Amino acid sequence: MNIQAIKLRFGITGNSPRINYALETAMKVAPTDISVSIQGESGVGKESFSKIIHQLSNRKHGPFISINCGAIPEGTINSELFGHEKGSFTGANESRKGYFETVNGGTIFLDEVGELPFETQARLLRILENGEFIRVGSSKVQKTDVRVVTATNKDLLALSYKGKFREDLYYRLSTLPISVPALRERPSDISILFKKFAADFGEKYHIRDLELTPDAETILINYKWPGNIRQLKNIVEQMSVLEQDRIVNESIILKYIPKDKTSQQLMVTSDTRNEGLNEREIFYKVLYDLKKDMNDLKGIVLGLLENQHTNNPDFVESNKAALTRILPAVDDHNINVSKDRIIRPTEVPFYNDDELIQNSQVETTLSLSSDENLSLNAKEEEMIKKALTKNNGRRKRAAHELGISERTLYRKIKEFGID
Numbered sequence: 001m002n003i004q005a006i007k008l009r010f011g012i013t014g015n016s017p018r019i020n021y022a023l024e025t026a027m028k029v030a031p032t033d034i035s036v037s038i039q040g041e042s043g044v045g046k047e048s049f050s051k052i053i054h055q056l057s058n059r060k061h062g063p064f065i066s067i068n069c070g071a072i073p074e075g076t077i078n079s080e081l082f083g084h085e086k087g088s089f090t091g092a093n094e095s096r097k098g099y100f101e102t103v104n105g106g107t108i109f110l111d112e113v114g115e116l117p118f119e120t121q122a123r124l125l126r127i128l129e130n131g132e133f134i135r136v137g138s139s140k141v142q143k144t145d146v147r148v149v150t151a152t153n154k155d156l157l158a159l160s161y162k163g164k165f166r167e168d169l170y171y172r173l174s175t176l177p178i179s180v181p182a183l184r185e186r187p188s189d190i191s192i193l194f195k196k197f198a199a200d201f202g203e204k205y206h207i208r209d210l211e212l213t214p215d216a217e218t219i220l221i222n223y224k225w226p227g228n229i230r231q232l233k234n235i236v237e238q239m240s241v242l243e244q245d246r247i248v249n250e251s252i253i254l255k256y257i258p259k260d261k262t263s264q265q266l267m268v269t270s271d272t273r274n275e276g277l278n279e280r281e282i283f284y285k286v287l288y289d290l291k292k293d294m295n296d297l298k299g300i301v302l303g304l305l306e307n308q309h310t311n312n313p314d315f316v317e318s319n320k321a322a323l324t325r326i327l328p329a330v331d332d333h334n335i336n337v338s339k340d341r342i343i344r345p346t347e348v349p350f351y352n353d354d355e356l357i358q359n360s361q362v363e364t365t366l367s368l369s370s371d372e373n374l375s376l377n378a379k380e381e382e383m384i385k386k387a388l389t390k391n392n393g394r395r396k397r398a399a400h401e402l403g404i405s406e407r408t409l410y411r412k413i414k415e416f417g418i419d
Contacts, residue, residue, distance in 0.1 A: 088137020
């Protein structure tokens with residue numbers, strides 16, 4: 001079977017050299033039983049490659065199952081994957097087979113494998129090395145014949161250096177890696193994908209297909225597409241349903257492409273600066289950053305007032321009300337405003353990461369008012385509720401925006417009793 005036939009069969013669109021190379025690698029490795037690690041950003045279509053590998057293998061008549069490791073709570077993931085015996089834990093009213101037992105003779109696809117807990121990683125390594133596993137609550141060793149295909153958007157080797165992923169498991173999984181390119185790395189395919197999705201949604205909703213103008217196509221090609229193919233597909237569907245004009249020009253495209261990159265910048269900050277901090281420490285650090293930003297803003301505004309109106313002392317007094325509206329945090333405790341002078345607020349000390357970790361009792365340095373809630377749990381619960389509301393209850397998106405894993409979000413939702 002040639003590469004064009006594979007694309008047609010599995011709905012792969014595009015002709016860029018990088019996507020063709022990834023497909024050719026998948027076709028070559030499929031007939032073997034070698035472990036395959038599919039690497040790429042979220043939304044590039046890694047699961048499609050796992051299905052190609054299964055369907056072109058000798059196991060194609062066996063079962064195939066796709067598991068999102070980040071969506072299964074840490075307390076139940078071992079039971080889900082390896083099964084459990086009756087009475088092994090509260091609620092285990094009967095014995096249950098795990099995925100590795102039910103998929104015997106087939107292929108199991110583990111997406112977001114970097115989210116697996118350490119204990120589960122050890123169990124997975126045993127299966128990869130000799131096909132053995134033990135149910136939760138049992139001492140009986142069982143055998144299974146399963147091909148494991150994994151996927152991740154993280155650097156597992158870097159995580160192993162930090163002690164967050166087993167190094168031996170990394171080398172066992174990465175026998176043959178397949179790198180799926182991001183959408184921005186295959187710009188020649190973007191307009192092709194747009195036309196493909198436009199035709200699909202035109203047929204689905206019984207409307208005329210969207211058409212791109214040259215200036216709109218240029219914008220699509222130059223955009224970075226952080227959500228990759230998934231994001232492009234969602235945007236095309238939105239335009240197909242909402243736009244009356246079927247000719248998509250520059251102004252229409254700009255209405256659907258996000259302009260605010262704040263969330264992306266926050267994610268980068270969370271991944272790089274806060275690596276190694278626990279949730280409590282990260283929360284304190286966010287509070288410190290917000291306080292520091294407020295002090296900087298105060299200094300800028302007060303500096304303008306002082307420098308531009310030193311010859312008019314009545315100006316500060318007359319504008320005190322407006323200044324208070326602009327900076328709600330400004331009060332008689334933080335700043336003294338008089339006709340004669342402006343006393344600048346005292347800068348709040350800003351702790352570095354090491355000082356922050358050593359001192360967890362830092363609430364007093366934040367100068368919070370007496371009626372503010374200092375409960376960390378209350379603040380965490382409030383932030384989680386806001387994230388869920390903003391994302392219409394979509395837990396994966398909420399977890400992404402909060403900078404935590406889905407598993408941690410599920411645990412917090414259960415802990416706080418959030419509906």
